[in-house]
Every structure is written in C-alpha cells, then in structure tokens.
Amino acid sequence: MTKSAFQLKVLAGLLLVIAGSASAATYTNVPGGATTGLPFAYFGNAANPSGDSPKVGEVFSLTSAETLSSFSFYALGNVAASLQLNVAQWNPTTIAAGTPLLTTSGSAVETFNSTGGYTTISFDNLGLNLNSGTSYIAYLTSSDPSVTGIQLSRIAKTADTTGFGTAEAHYSTVSNSWVLGPNNGFLNLQYTAITAAVPEPESYALLLAGMGLIGAVVKRRKAKQA
Numbered sequence: 283m284t285k286s287a288f289q290l291k292v293l294a295g296l297l298l299v300i301a302g303s304a305s306a307a308t309y310t311n312v313p314g315g316a317t318t319g320l321p322f323a324y325f326g327n328a329a330n331p332s333g334d335s336p337k338v339g340e341v342f343s344l345t346s347a348e349t350l351s352s353f354s355f356y357a358l359g360n361v362a363a364s365l366q367l368n369v370a371q372w373n374p375t376t377i378a379a380g381t382p383l384l385t386t387s388g389s390a391v392e393t394f395n396s397t398g399g400y401t402t403i404s405f406d407n408l409g410l411n412l413n414s415g416t417s418y419i420a421y422l423t424s425s426d427p428s429v430t431g432i433q434l435s436r437i438a439k440t441a442d443t444t445g446f447g448t449a450e451a452h453y454s455t456v457s458n459s460w461v462l463g464p465n466n467g468f469l470n471l472q473y474t475a476i477t478a479a480v481p482e483p484e485s486y487a488l489l490l491a492g493m494g495l496i497g498a499v500v501k502r503r504k505a506k507q508a
Contacts, residue, residue: 305478305479306351306476306477306478307348307476307477307478307479308474308475308476309342309444309445309446309447309473309474309475309476309477310444310473310474310475311437311439311442311443311444311447311470311472311473312356312435312437312472312473312474315356315395315398315400316356316358316395316398316400316402316435316472317435317437317472318358318398318399318400318435320435320436320437320438320472321436321438321469322358322433322434322435322436323335323338323433323434323436323450323452323463323471324338324431324432324433324434325337325338325422325429325432325433325434325452326424326429326430326431326432327424327426327427327428327429327430328427328428328429328430335452335453335454336423336453336455337368337421337422337423337452337453338421338422338434338450338451338452338453338471339368339379339419339420339421339422339450339451339452339471340355340419340420340421340447340449340450340451340470340471340473341372341374341417341418341419341447341448341449341450341451341462342417342418342419342420342446342447342448342475343415343416343417343418343446343448344412344413344414344415344416344446344477345414345415345445346414346479347411347412347413347414347479347480348411348412348414348477348478348479348480349409349410349411349412349477349478349479349480350369350408350409350410350411350412350475350476350477351406351407351408351409351476351477351478352404352405352406352407352408352474352475352476353367353369353404353405353408353420353473353474353475353476354402354403354404354405354473354474354475355402355403355422355434355435355471355472355473356400356401356402356403356434356435356471356472356473357400357401357403357432357433357434357435358399358400358401358433358434358435359399359400359401359433360394360396360401361392361394361401361403361432362392363392363424363426363429363432364389364424364425364426364429365389365390365392365403365422365423365424365429366385366386366387366389366390366422366423366424366425367384367385367386367390367405367408367420367421367422368382368384368385368386368420368421368422368423369382369383369384369408369410369418369419369420370382370383370418370419370421371383371416371417371418371419372417372418372419372451373417374417374448377451377459377460377461377462378459378460379419379421379451379453379460383410383418384408384410385423386405386408390403390404390405391403391404391405391406392404400435403422411480412477417448419451420473420475421451421453422434434471434472435471435472436450436463436469436470436471436472437469437470437471437472438464438469438470439469439470442470446475447470447471447473448470449462449463449469449470450462450463450469450470450471451463
C-alpha cells in the first residue's frame, strides 16, 4: 500500500468516527424482559374486555435533543397482529395527543419469548428527531378492525427510573379523550426505546471539511497518475 493510499484510509476512518459520534442510548424499564405478572392494558379495535382502549401508549420526554431509532412494547402471550406505531406530541396540561409526527407504514416485528410468555413488539429504523423538554406519546394502532384483546404489559412505579417514560395513557371511547393510567399517571407501559444523539453543527462542519480533504487527495493522485 502506498503512503498516500494509507493516509486516505486513515482519513476515511476518522470521518467514520466523526459520523458515528452520535452515540446510541437505550431506555428500558424492563432490562430483563417483560414482567407478565404485573397489571396490563388492553388494546384493540373491536369490543374488548376493557371496553374503551383502542389506543394505548407511553408518554415520555427527553432531556436533550435525540433521534428516536427504535421503540418496543411487550404484550402478554403469543401475539400476531397488524400493528402500527404512532408518535405524537403530548400536551400534559390538556391530556391530549397532537397530530402524529410518525406513523409506521409496515407492521411491527413480533418476537415471542416462550419462556417469559410475552411477545416483543418492535419498530425499528424510525429516524424521528425529537426535541428536549417536549412531551411525546408513542402509541399503538392497528389497520385490522378485528384486532382485539391484546394485553400490553405495564409496570407501576412512583416514577420511571429511566428518566424517559412519564405515564401510560389510553384513548377512551367512553369519553372520546385520552386518559392517564391509575396512580396519578405514574403507571408506565413496559418499553424499550433506543435513541441516538443529534450531532452538533461542529460535527457536520468537520465531516464536510474531511470530505473536501479526501476529494483533494483523490484529485491530486489522479493528476500524478496522468
């Protein structure tokens, strides 16, 4: 390998480090997997045991601007249904969800854990930029009108120790409004969320400068070979 080729590889490696400087963070209140012995929330379009929860979601907020990469809920039993994830801004004063910022077009990846007796409902490659200090809600819907009686696992706490989730909420067809879970809202769905930090403007400047430098090196090599 020539010296110039080696330098080019080193520079390219540095650019990858810069581009990957937005480190990922994982927020989960069930690090060992879903706990199915705890209370649960019913979800479904048709008549179901709770009678009023066609949408069930988790309210959350971030202390810094991040990109939501993945979000997972946990359901009791072996679930196979057409489910979509929606993420909307949440108004804690009026207890209401805004227009969805994201609605997944495909169904979730559903993985059954036969030992734990639960299904992980995962949505990946979301790429949704979220602001710091803003409340959001991630909730499930289904395009299948026959979907009913899906039991989402939830966990009761005085506060969510992850610093991410703030409350479980469900949409009631009785009041035609969103309702927070019991215990003054401190009842969270069991979830796992993966985010990536939004790169600082300085990182973009360094990346552009490095790409320009690589272009200059390549141009110089071609000129020498001509």
